[in-house]
Amino acid sequence: MKGYTGILENGVAIFYRDRKRWFWSLSVLYPLQPFLGIWLHAQTGNEAWLLLPLALSYIGAPLLDWFLGEDQNNPPEAVVLQLDRDHYYRWLTYIVIPLHFLGLIGVAYWAGTQELAWWSFIGLSIIAGIASGLGINTGHELGHKKSRLERNLAKIVLAVPAYGHFWIEHSRGHHRDVATPEDPASARMGESIYKFALREIPGAFRRAWDIEKDRLARRGKTVWSSDNQILQSLSLSAALQLGLIIAFGWKLIPFLIIHNVFAWWQLTSANYIEHYGLLREKDDKGKYERCHPRHSWNSNHVFSNLVLFHLERHSDHHAHPLRRYQSLRHFDDLPTLPNGYFGMYLLAYVPFLWYLVMDKRLLALSHIDGDLRKVNVDASKNAALTEKYGQTQ
Amino acid sequence: MSTYKCPECGYVFSEEDGDQYEGYPPGTKFASLPDDFACPDCSVRFKEDFEKV
Numbered sequence: 246m247k248g249y250t251g252i253l254e255n256g257v258a259i260f261y262r263d264r265k266r267w268f269w270s271l272s273v274l275y276p277l278q279p280f281l282g283i284w285l286h287a288q289t290g291n292e293a294w295l296l297l298p299l300a301l302s303y304i305g306a307p308l309l310d311w312f313l314g315e316d317q318n319n320p321p322e323a324v325v326l327q328l329d330r331d332h333y334y335r336w337l338t339y340i341v342i343p344l345h346f347l348g349l350i351g352v353a354y355w356a357g358t359q360e361l362a363w364w365s366f367i368g369l370s371i372i373a374g375i376a377s378g379l380g381i382n383t384g385h386e387l388g389h390k391k392s393r394l395e396r397n398l399a400k401i402v403l404a405v406p407a408y409g410h411f412w413i414e415h416s417r418g419h420h421r422d423v424a425t426p427e428d429p430a431s432a433r434m435g436e437s438i439y440k441f442a443l444r445e446i447p448g449a450f451r452r453a454w455d456i457e458k459d460r461l462a463r464r465g466k467t468v469w470s471s472d473n474q475i476l477q478s479l480s481l482s483a484a485l486q487l488g489l490i491i492a493f494g495w496k497l498i499p500f501l502i503i504h505n506v507f508a509w510w511q512l513t514s515a516n517y518i519e520h521y522g523l524l525r526e527k528d529d530k531g532k533y534e535r536c537h538p539r540h541s542w543n544s545n546h547v548f549s550n551l552v553l554f555h556l557e558r559h560s561d562h563h564a565h566p567l568r569r570y571q572s573l574r575h576f577d578d579l580p581t582l583p584n585g586y587f588g589m590y591l592l593a594y595v596p597f598l599w600y601l602v603m604d605k606r607l608l609a610l611s612h613i614d615g616d617l618r619k620v621n622v623d624a625s626k627n628a629a630l631t632e633k634y635g636q637t638q
Numbered sequence: 639m640s641t642y643k644c645p646e647c648g649y650v651f652s653e654e655d656g657d658q659y660e661g662y663p664p665g666t667k668f669a670s671l672p673d674d675f676a677c678p679d680c681s682v683r684f685k686e687d688f689e690k691v
Contacts, residue, residue, distance in 0.1 A: 391647075391679055420681040463661025536682050566680045567647045 247331070251323030261324045263571065268551050269334065273341040275552035276379040278302075279352045279372050286355075292365035298372045306549055307588030315545035319574040334571045335395070338386050338554065342398055345380040345405045349373060349504070350489065356500045357493025366496075370503035377406040377504060378511025379553075386554045388412040389566050400478045404485060406508035409478025414453035419516075420566055424523045424540040425533055426621055434522035434607060434617075435626030437596040442513045514590040518542060519559050522607040523580060524621040538564045539612050542580045549585030557586055580610055608634060642668050642688040647680040651688065 248262040278298040285294035320328055328334070352373040356366060380402050388399035388411070399412045414430075422428035429448025432441045457475055458468040466472055490497045523540050525533040538560035544550070550557045558573035560580070568574075582589050583602065593599050613619045617631060639654040651671075656662040660678050662671070668688070675685040 391649075417676070417678075417681055421676045460659075460661055464658075465661075535687075564682070565646065566682060 247333075249324040249327040249331075251321060251327070253321065253323055259321055259323060261321055263320065263328065265551065265571075266333070269337055269554070269571065271551045272554045273337050273344065276341065276345055276348055276376045279348060279369070279376050282369075282372065283352070283355050292362055295361075295365050296368045296372070298375065299368065302375065302587050303591055306552070307584055307591065309548040310546035310585035310588055313547045316547045316550075317545050317575040320572055325572045328572050329569050331571075334569060338383060338395075338570075339398065341383050342402045345377065345383065345402055346485075348376050349405050349485070352376070353489045353493055353497055353500060357489075357496050366500070367503060370500045371507045373500070374406075374504040374507025375511060377508040380405040381408055381411055381508065381512045382515075382553055382556055384408075384411060385415060385556070386570055388416055390569075391567065400474060401481065403478050404481035406511075407479070407482040407486065407505050408509060408512065409482060410450055410453035410457075410475040411512065412478075413456050413474065414449045416566070417456050418449070418452040420536070420563065423536055423563055424520050424525045424621060426524075428520075430516045431520040431621060432517045432522070433621045433623040433626075434604065435600070435623040435630055438514065438517045438593045438599070439596070440623075441517050442510070445513055445516055446509060514593060515556070515586060517593050518582065518586065518589045520621075521603055522620050522622070524619055526619065536563050538576050538579055539610070540564075542582050543575070544582040544585050544589075545575050546582075546585035549587055553586065557582075578611055580607070604630075604634075639665075640668065641691040643691050644677040644680060644683050645687055645689055646683045647677060649677050649679040650691070 247266065248260050250258060250260050252258055278301055282295045282297040285297065286292055352369060356369050356373070361369065384399040384403040387395045387402065390396065396412070400409065403409050403411050419428060419430045422431070424431050426433070429445050429452065432438070432445075436444075453475060454468070457473055461468055461470055461473060464472070469476070471477075486497075486501050489501065519541055521542065523542070525536060525540055527533055541559040541563045543560040544557035546557065555570040555573045556562070558575065560576060561568060561574045583606075584592075592602060607613065607620065608615050608617075615634065617627075617634060622630060639652070641650055641652045641654075643650050651657060651662075651668060653667055654664060656664045656666040657678065668685075671685055673685065677683045677688075
């Protein structure tokens with residue numbers, strides 16, 4: 246297996262092998278699971294197999310995260326530059342792109358051409374959306390990079406979930422405003438995921454549109470210019486989805502509506518759990534402190550990190566957004582999620598259970614220490630939460 | 639004409655070149671950038687964080 250040599254600060258030479266090197270290919274294979282359900286359906290004639298990916302993600306992944314546990318290892322800083330320059334890792338993010346397109350086209354073909362019961366048709370549409378939501382994750386990893394190639398690939402892959410504004414919204418909006426009440430993509434304590442979605446989805450689109458409008462205005466162009474990168478990606482989405490409707494028939498209209506909503510819902514789910522209640526403090530001049538690792542919830546769970554290009558090492562990602570997935574680090578004393586993302590999504594979908602698990606965990610963080618003034622609180626819940634948890638500071 | 643660098647990600651703003659993509663033409667003074675200017679590459683460092691090269 247390939248290894249890297251480096252010199253530590255104390256002058257000692259080291260040799261490092263990335264034990265996860267080949268396992269990162271799981272992030273390429275994971276979006277293909279709808280095909281497993283389709284294959285089993287084709288083999289047995291039993292439509293229930295089409296729903297298998299739901300069981301894999303929402304029962305299998307949380308159990309595997311619980312069983313395999315966490316990995317807190319970091320690559321030595323002395324070899325990070327070599328890790329970043331190793332093109333194997335970025336090639337994985339390239340080759341998954343056609344697979345996202347093939348995934349949507351393949352599932353759309355099955356939904357459009359098979360006589361399916363209503364429940365399996367809806368289930369298959371949801372599963373297609375979840376798989377395309379993973380395309381947002383691929384676009385996320387690519388969109389943070391400086392190279393024109395990776396940024397263009399991000400815009401292309403974001404056409405699959407029809408979320409072309411995400412690259413601008415996330416890199417230029419969310420990262421700037423994260424863990425503040427001004428950020429539509431940072432959830433507040435006491436805010437359910439359903440209330441959050443109604444703030445996040447339109448708010449994030451408006452922010453991306455405004456950022457792109459300002460950039461184009463500086464260049465003397467209107468927001469409707471062909472240089473508008475949101476419109477470029479959305480045009481590709483429109484061509485793809487219209488093509489699917491023409492190829493596979495009218496049934497693709499409800500299929501694509503459900504697909505799009507659930508693809509977006511994947512991002513909403515991730516955003517909800519990634520910064521719940523966390524708040525950057527303001528200095529004397531009213532300026533927010535820099536984003537530190539403590540401003541994102543982190544998870545070191547092995548399985549779900551391997552299928553999501555290390556997305557769950559979110560604390561390091563937000564503090565250092567250009568760091569590549571293979572080099573993201575764990576730090577001590579981070580806000581830590583008790584399971585991987587898929588398990589935490591399930592918890593978030595049942596708000597009272599989410600509050601039960603997460604509110605105490607949030608208030609127990611060392612930099613908050615029970616002080617609600619250091620928490621991003623939903624204003625409508627402030628009085629109730631103050632009464633419930635009081636002020637210890 | 640001066641050059642300023644983002645301490646987080648190494649993005650460089652050269653007053654001589656400006657940043658065409660962002661819509662800042664050659665000759666744009668760093669001081670004339672908006673007060674809420676965030677690094678176009680990482681977005682986690684702001685105008686006052688930039689270091690003169």
